[in-house]
Amino acid sequence: MQLVNKVRSFLVDQNYYIDIYENNIHIFHYIDIMKLQNEEIILQMDGFRLILTGENFRVKRLENREILVSGLLKNIVFER
């Protein structure tokens, strides 16, 4: 996975990126988890806070700089 991340960071010159699928949200390069609940997840990103609100959030994968969450996403806020 580390190798994939390195390749990704080489190819994609971004501090972070967020993938939103039908029922999944995949976030790379978060710094900290501020809140982790079924209806709301708040992540500290580089220079802003990412606030996800929705229903039935469930963490599927939780790694150092990567988080995969399933659930119904209703709203996404970039708080600077």
Add this chain to the structure above:
Amino acid sequence: MKRFIWIEVEAYEPSKVLLKLFKQNINVLDVQYLKHGLRFQMDASQVKKLKKIVGYRFRKIHESGIYAFFDYFKQKWLIFAGLILFCFFLFLLSHIMVSVQVIHSNKEIRELVTKALDQYGIRKLTLKKDFGEISQIKEQILKDFPDQLEWLEIEVSGMKYVVRIEERIITKQEPKKERCHLIATKSGIVKKMIFSVGDAKVAVNDFVKEGDILVSGELIANEVVTGNVCATGEVFGEVWYTTNVSIPLNYEEKEETGKVRYNLEWSKGSLNHLIFRPRLKNYVDEKKELFSLFGIPISFVKQKEVNVTPKVYTEEEALEKALQLVDEKFNMKLSEKEEILSKNVLKKQVNNSTMEVEVFVSIIEQISGQVEFQENKEEG
């Protein structure tokens, strides 16, 4: 290769556990939400970090990938060990030969072949040889003993070798006799003469004594010996014997009732032992060998119940039985051309429920035999 393990933890608020895992820098994969907790996969090298999380009891469920198999093997080693032992035992049962049975009436031949087989590795408690090896050994033994063995077959029957042999009988051609008489081997009355060469000295219905010349090898013309031949033929005569037969008057008559019970039997040498207690009081049995376990034959026994009735022969019946026995006794010795002419009871006596019978038997049998003689050379 990274080693992952499955962990289960009880928690009413799973997100709190996840946050604590995050704080400890523990990466979790394949997170599953249970009714009262979580199940997830994590790197086995990070397990120690779980101890730092207070308030939750993390339980290792199982390993993942190939390690899961190793873990399972470690838990169930007794079953695996048993399975391996069972396979090993099965291999032994199917590949170890427990006896070598050499079938032949001649003890010397049996010993000779047993020794040769032993030399080539066919002996008890050894691994079973394959078909090719057995064929080679057969050929080699036949080559080693060309004068003694005609044919040899090594059969694998369950856990034993069954060796059948045909002995080579080299018949030495008897040197052709030049001068011989046919003489009487027994005293009797000549009844039939069949000869191709020679000069008959007796006629049918003549009484001859043992040693008398029946057919002479000297050819005589005008009272002068003109030539010598080997008299060839057969002379049959009536000869007489007296024989004694003893018949017990009491006997048992067995009648089958139709009731049948089954049993198993093992044998050691000439002794047979029933495995289950027989449930019938009086029975006759039929046996069929099922298999041989380490050289001990196990047989299936069909026991048929019989009613045993004690009976006594009448004098006439006993006499008839005695004459039958006489017939059997003489017929065993007689050839096709020989026969019993008559039987007469000389004496009968009943002693302690036994009848003693003396029988006079008249038989037509061959009474001739060839004897060589020296040529009479007249001097002058």
